Amino acid sequence: MLTILFYILSVLTLFSFGRIVLGPTLWDRLLGFNLFSSKIILLIILYAHIKHLSYLLDIAIVYTLLGFTSITFISRFVGRKGDI
Amino acid sequence: MTFFLLLLMVFAVLSLLTDKLITAFVYLSVFSLLCSICYLLYQAPDVAIAEAVIGSTIATVLYLVALKKYKIFRVYYTSKVKYIKKFSWMADERSRLEAALQKFAKEKELEVDMIFTTDTLEQIQLHYSYDLIIESEDETIRINGEKSNYHYDEIIEYLNKNFKTIKSVRYACLTSSEGDGT
Numbered sequence: 314m315l316t317i318l319f320y321i322l323s324v325l326t327l328f329s330f331g332r333i334v335l336g337p338t339l340w341d342r343l344l345g346f347n348l349f350s351s352k353i354i355l356l357i358i359l360y361a362h363i364k365h366l367s368y369l370l371d372i373a374i375v376y377t378l379l380g381f382t383s384i385t386f387i388s389r390f391v392g393r394k395g396d397i
Numbered sequence: 398m399t400f401f402l403l404l405l406m407v408f409a410v411l412s413l414l415t416d417k418l419i420t421a422f423v424y425l426s427v428f429s430l431l432c433s434i435c436y437l438l439y440q441a442p443d444v445a446i447a448e449a450v451i452g453s454t455i456a457t458v459l460y461l462v463a464l465k466k467y468k469i470f471r472v473y474y475t476s477k478v479k480y481i482k483k484f485s486w487m488a489d490e491r492s493r494l495e496a497a498l499q500k501f502a503k504e505k506e507l508e509v510d511m512i513f514t515t516d517t518l519e520q521i522q523l524h525y526s527y528d529l530i531i532e533s534e535d536e537t538i539r540i541n542g543e544k545s546n547y548h549y550d551e552i553i554e555y556l557n558k559n560f561k562t563i564k565s566v567r568y569a570c571l572t573s574s575e576g577d578g579t
Contacts, residue, residue, distance in 0.1 A: 323400055330404065333427060334411065342423045349427060350453075353434055360437070369442055372433070375449050383426050383457035390461050391419065 319359050326352045339391055343384055350380045398438055405431045422460050429453045470507040470548065472498060473521050475514050476533045487533065494531065494538070497560040501552060522571065530571075541569045 329352060332345030354376050361369035390396075408431060412424035429452030436445040474491070495511060502509045514521065518541065521530055528546055532539040540556065542549045553568055560566070 326404075333423065334407075339417075339419060339423070342420060346423055346427055350430055353430055356434065357437060366442075369437065372437060372442055372445050372449060375446050379450060379454045380430075382454050386458050386461055387419070387422060387426075390465075396465070 315359060315363050319356065319363065322352060322356050322359065326356075340388075343388060347384055350376065350384075354380070398435075401431055401435050401438065405435060418464055422457060422464075425460070426453050426457055429456065468506070468508050469510050470502055470528050471510045471512070471526065472529045472531060473512050473514060473516075473525065473527050474531045474533070475516055475518065475521065477515065490538065491533070494560060497556060498552075500559070501555045505548070505551070507548070537567055539567045539569055541571050544570050 326349060329345045329348035333342050333349065336342045336345055354373050357369060357373045357376070361367060361373070405428065408424050408428040412421045412428060415421045415424065429448060432452065433445045433448040436442075436448060476487070478487070495509075498509050498511075501507075518530060518532060521527060528542065528548065529552065530541040532541065540553075542552070549570075556566070
């Protein structure tokens with residue numbers, strides 16, 4: 314059951330991937346990146362649960378704490394017109 | 398597994414092929430995210446943590462700072478005359494040259510930073526970081542730049558095409574004092 318869920322989530326990442334590649338503006342790409350990273354975090358948690366490897370949850374924690382910084386900095390950069 | 402590796406390849410190619418730098422940064426962040434999950438699936442969680450911290454956080458910030466530095470085009474304008482009269486030919490030429498530079502910057506997505514000084518060329522070369530130094534004396538305008546500068550050839554070509562004055566314009570190529578990049 315959980316393995317099927319894993320595969321479904323992997324396929325769902327394709328849609329956010331499409332938003333990143335096709336997205337006409339930079340904001341669409343950033344939105345796609347945000348969706349993509351949240352799905353990757355879910356995948357890591359599922360994988361850790363399936364394989365019974367609890368130390369993999371550390372990576373998920375690091376992602377949730379640090380993953381937003383790059384998105385925040387890029388949107389700050391674009392919003393302030395080239396000033397961080 | 399192969400699915401993520403294929404996505405990895407696609408993003409690596411995409412980040413090379415885009416013409417906008419900021420879009421390439423987004424692609425590179427996605428690339429490092431995918432890289433990290435591939436490490437994870439290959440049973441290397443410690444490498445995955447390092448990739449998550451360095452690749453998707455510090456590298457992006459570094460790239461953005463580098464892009465900010467790259468975008469500013471610093472032009473020094475020196476003349477021996479301290480005060481330029483409002484409707485003299487000098488003020489006229491200066492404003493025309495400034496307009497041409499601004500137009501060039503708009504095409505290349507740069508930001509022009511014009512600084513007016515009374516310092517000599519040597520002083521500016523020694524003490525400040527510059528991209529272009531424009532000297533105006535009574536009869537000529539001299540445009541100095543370094544050959545190793547990445548916009549030098551483009552701007553000379555552009556000014557040759559779009560900036561014509563009554564007075565003579567001379568272009569001079571400075572050799573870099575540090576001796577690197579040439």
